[in-house]
Amino acid sequence: MLVIKALSSFGKYLELMKKTFSRPERMRMFFKQYIKEMNQLGVDSIGIVLLISFFIGAVICIQIKLNIQSSWMPRFVTGYTTREIMLLEFSSAIMCLILAGKVGSNIASEIGTMRVTQQIDALEIMGINSANFLILPKIIGMITMIPILVSFSIFAGFIGAYATSVIANVITLEDLTLGLQYDFKEWYVWMGYIKSIFFAFIISSVSAFFGYTVEGGSVEVGKASTNAVVSSSVLILFADIFLTQLLS
Amino acid sequence: MIEIQNLYKSFDDKDVLKDINATFENGKTNLIIGQSGSGKTVLMKCIVGLLQPTTGNILYDGRNYAAMGKKEKMLIRREMGMIFQSAALFDSMSVLENVMFPLDMFSDAPLEDRVKRARFCLDRVNLLDAQKKFPGEISGGMQKRVAIARAIALNPKYLFCDEPNSGLDPKTSLVIDDLIHDITQEYNMTTIINTHDMNSVMGIGEKIIYIYEGCKEWEGDKSQIMGATNEKLNNFIFASDLFRKVKEAYMSTHQTSTPKK
Numbered sequence: 018m019l020v021i022k023a024l025s026s027f028g029k030y031l032e033l034m035k036k037t038f039s040r041p042e043r044m045r046m047f048f049k050q051y052i053k054e055m056n057q058l059g060v061d062s063i064g065i066v067l068l069i070s071f072f073i074g075a076v077i078c079i080q081i082k083l084n085i086q087s088s089w090m091p092r093f094v095t096g097y098t099t100r101e102i103m104l105l106e107f108s109s110a111i112m113c114l115i116l117a118g119k120v121g122s123n124i125a126s127e128i129g130t131m132r133v134t135q136q137i138d139a140l141e142i143m144g145i146n147s148a149n150f151l152i153l154p155k156i157i158g159m160i161t162m163i164p165i166l167v168s169f170s171i172f173a174g175f176i177g178a179y180a181t182s183v184i185a186n187v188i189t190l191e192d193l194t195l196g197l198q199y200d201f202k203e204w205y206v207w208m209g210y211i212k213s214i215f216f217a218f219i220i221s222s223v224s225a226f227f228g229y230t231v232e233g234g235s236v237e238v239g240k241a242s243t244n245a246v247v248s249s250s251v252l253i254l255f256a257d258i259f260l261t262q263l264l265s
Numbered sequence: 266m267i268e269i270q271n272l273y274k275s276f277d278d279k280d281v282l283k284d285i286n287a288t289f290e291n292g293k294t295n296l297i298i299g300q301s302g303s304g305k306t307v308l309m310k311c312i313v314g315l316l317q318p319t320t321g322n323i324l325y326d327g328r329n330y331a332a333m334g335k336k337e338k339m340l341i342r343r344e345m346g347m348i349f350q351s352a353a354l355f356d357s358m359s360v361l362e363n364v365m366f367p368l369d370m371f372s373d374a375p376l377e378d379r380v381k382r383a384r385f386c387l388d389r390v391n392l393l394d395a396q397k398k399f400p401g402e403i404s405g406g407m408q409k410r411v412a413i414a415r416a417i418a419l420n421p422k423y424l425f426c427d428e429p430n431s432g433l434d435p436k437t438s439l440v441i442d443d444l445i446h447d448i449t450q451e452y453n454m455t456t457i458i459n460t461h462d463m464n465s466v467m468g469i470g471e472k473i474i475y476i477y478e479g480c481k482e483w484e485g486d487k488s489q490i491m492g493a494t495n496e497k498l499n500n501f502i503f504a505s506d507l508f509r510k511v512k513e514a515y516m517s518t519h520q521t522s523t524p525k526k
Contacts, residue, residue, distance in 0.1 A: 042370060043369065043370055043371075046369055046370060130356075134351050134353060135350070135351055135353040136353050136354075136356075138315060138349065138353065139349060139353040139355075141315065141342075142314075142347040143342060143366075143367055143371075144339040144340065144341075144342030144343040144345075144371075
């Protein structure tokens with residue numbers, strides 16, 4: 018029964034995506050929405066991305082120094098490990114899990130409220146493809162902004178690591194810098210960007226699906242918002258395994 | 266003109282609409298009345314294309330909606346304006362932007378002309394002063410007037426109103442009714458209003474159909490409703506003390522009524 022329900026939902030999701038990915042009726046309206054969504058979903062998330070990444074960068078640095086670093090390990094290991102964690106997992110996968118909570122609930126509740134207050138019906142009556150008008154700018158906007166957010170996250174994580182060195186003297190600046198630069202592989206940055214683009218698609222499209230298919234009132238909008246966050250997060254985790262295996 | 270022919274609508278095994286036949290003429294305010302749950306909202310949704318009828322046809326000036334392709338359906342929808350029960354204004358847009366929205370989507374006119382047209386529509390509903398406000402900052406009655414302005418922005422041929430007076434005080438309801446009636450005549454539109462507001466029925470009911478448990482039970486106009494002999498209609502219309510007294514007074518002065526079934 019659960020499998021049938023899941024397959025039915027997946028079918029509806031594919032139908033919605035088919036409706037979403039069509040040529041916008043008015044390019045000028047599409048670009049207006051696109052800019053608005055980039056601002057709402059991307060620019061408005063920069064603050065939380067910087068804050069969380071800064072502290073996680075600092076905490077990783079302290080933990081590695083306290084628990085891994087020892088006299089028989091090279092002195093760059095703390096900086097090196099901090100960099101690899103930030104590049105490979107935190108700034109792409111974990112940051113997208115956090116964004117699934119912030120952006121996913123925002124998308125699901127916004128579209129869900131539009132559904133229950135008949136705003137989507139109003140678009141349909143006007144002869145507008147509501148899925149294309151509402152969802153496509155969100156997906157494209159999120160995909161556009163995610164590499165920028167990943168870059169900010171990596172940058173803020175490194176600043177956090179440096180803060181532990183400068184403020185708390187956990188590690189010397191030289192050792193940290195050596196570690197951050199040691200055996201740097203550019204591909205790892207690209208891998209983070211590629212993974213994050215897939216995750217951005219999952220967050221925006223899955224959340225939009227839950228919002229768009231709401232039936233009922235405010236309670237259902239709340240449930241849709243929760244389901245959007247849970248489903249996006251689970252799908253990101255599964256996708257992370259496949260993408261990591263594929264890209265490594 | 267909108268014609269409904271042998272319309273049936275079922276959800277699972279439940280028949281919600283049964284063999285509805287009606288003609289709604291242009292330049293007239295056509296009312297669909299009935300108790301809550303009688304099927305009038307489903308009928309309205311079938312007419313505007315939000316729901317697919319199980320069987321039957323809906324003809325817009327002779328054009329059969331069911332026989333149309335996806336593109337034709339989209340095009341005919343651009344000839345429609347709709348006022349929803351909740352007004353359904355876009356929260357993120359100002360009043361002016363809401364009215365400009367259909368123009369931005371479908372008009373090739375330059376921005377200046379679009380703004381001018383939107384301001385004209387707002388002026389028509391006496392809301393030009395509120396153009397910079399957001400839907401959350403204006404009253405329910407004003408929201409309905411903005412919805413009317415948005416609905417007429419593209420000069421629609423067909424105007425649909427789903428309980429336009431819902432949640433409004435009697436005085437504001439009269440303003441909305443008069444506005445819809447005047448606009449209908451001004452633009453020679455085919456207007457269909459879903460309502461259970463008896464003031465609307467008596468005020469602007471140029472053509473009325475009464476839906477009871479999914480069937481069309483009575484058809485007429487506001488002058489015929491007082492003398493109607495249909496029991497179900499009378500139980501609905503004259504449910505309140507006030508209207509019963511009005512009917513008694515009417516019957517005592519009009520000994521010969523003109524019932525129509």
